[in-house]
Amino acid sequence: MTWKRATTVSGAASASAIRKSRDIAMIIPVIFTLLIMPPMVHLFGSEPGLAGIPSIVVYLFGLWILVVLLTAWNARRLNTPETNDPLVMNPQDSPP
Secondary structure, three states: OOEEOOOOOOHHHHHHHHHHHHHHHHHHHHHHHHHOOHHHHOOOOOOEOHHHOEHHHHHHHHHHHHHHHHHHHHHHHHOOOOOOOOOEEOHHHOOO
16 A cells, blocks of 8 residues: 555645644634633523523533534534645555
């Protein structure tokens, strides 16, 4: 099996999009960590929020869902043939 560098990235626009997606992938956990720190979490007390559920639970669960969706969206952007750049297997070398 031989491996080669991918050469499918075309132009500065694609390289910029790849860089932007990678930056987003690094920023999402940092922002999530800051948003679950005690000063931010304590903004939402234990008073009933949505349908009798404490607002802190709604905040944390909503934040978790948002992070999962943002990460999935960004992973899909990074997993395109144009951005899959580290190593690409040559299709002719695939096992029988």
